[in-house]
Amino acid sequence: MSVLLIEPFYGGSHKQLMDLLQEELQEDCVLCTLPAKKWHWKARTSALYFMQTVPTSSNYRILFASSVLNLAELAALRPDLGKLKKVLYFHENQLAYPVQKCQERDFQYGYNQILSWFMPEHKLARLEKVIGVKRNGDAYQSEGLPGQQESRAVMKTIDAHPESGLCELQPGLCTTQHEGLPSPAAAPVQAEAPERTNPCQGEDKQHLTFNLSNILSGLDYQQRPLHIAWPHRWEHDKDPETFFKVLMKLKEQDLPFHVSVLGETFSEIPDIFSEAREVLGSSVLHWGYLPSKDDYFRALCTADVVISTAKHEFFGVAMIEAVHCGCYPLCPKALVYPEIFPAEYLYSTPEQLFKRLQNFCKRPDIVRRHLYKGETAGFSWAALGSKFRSLLAAEPREDL
Structure with missing residues (x-):
């Protein structure tokens, strides 16, 4: 039970990602979810829900969640979870997500994502030292991030909210890995659809x-x-x-x-x-x-x-x-x-x-x-599974 998996929108590619990790990690994880309905409501309130429902355990070492969760809020509400190594998986960028109508964008969702991966000064300094991130004004340019080109990641997923990326928030590695397809030897997997309507x-x-x-x-x-x-x-x-x-x-x-x-x-x-x-x-x-x-x-x-x-x-x-x-x-x-x-x-x-x-x-x-x-072979679990296992390897807790 060293890996805690949290998914506020448990459907589509979100569900497949969590199911795959749970399958591969077997008994070494615990999964906490909410149904794939009312996405905006989940983005606003799921941290409060999981604060109350995630079991307390001294065995947790890693928290893996999708960016639907406001991770900053959860860490504040549950200090015991805030001490864990955290991996945040981005299925989309809410700052650039297309609006359907010509109206003012609700900034809350992008703001949630900013708060969830923002790193304070001492962590940015460590990031700079560990993986060679150079500062360029208010932006950061990465050099040689591990797996950034060859490992777009890895999930046996279909395109329900298939836009994705990984951000490891503790100890500080941030990558732009992405979802992928299963190995050529295995059949791909399609997610079940929540709230489906198909009269024909x-x-x-x-x-x-x-x-x-x-x-x-x-x-x-x-x-x-x-x-x-x-x-x-x-x-x-x-x-x-x-x-x-x-x-x-x-x-x-x-x-x-x-x-x-x-x-x-x-x-x-x-x-x-x-x-x-x-x-x-x-x-x-x-x-x-x-x-x-x-x-x-x-x-x-x-x-x-x-x-x-x-x-x-x-x-x-x-x-x-x-x-x-x-x-x-x-x-x-x-x-x-x-x-x-x-x-x-x-x-x-x-x-x-x-x-x-x-x-x-x-x-x-x-x-x-x-x-x-x-x-396409480089996007398979066979090619990238070991990298995910390494990412989710249990490590000693560190002071924030």
């Missing part, structure tokens, strides 16, 4: 299974239309507007394609989804979240192209998993994508995305014969 799932799932049977038997592999996958949360930061407008334009030109719109849904769904469902009509192969991991990865394995139109992304696990399943990726030439994907898989504008898909619709054999030119 039964019919579409049947359709998917029927086509999959034909594809695997080789009956219509060359003849079938291009199959496009969009495996992301149905929320505004994934920019479904851009994705569906491109597809509607393909539809207007009578270009043949199928589309599988995967990913989980929450209580509020952007209006573009219902509009697109009607316009795309028979081009839709599947519509909605697939609760079965096997069905989800089977859908990805039958797709030809996977698309991201995200406006905020720390890593993008769903894209890597789709590539792992054989899809040709098309991603914005922005955010984290240029660090992960070779240039030929990037586009700069919606018009460029349309032109790429237009060509693929006319010649789907181009992507079906294509061999991905990037690397």
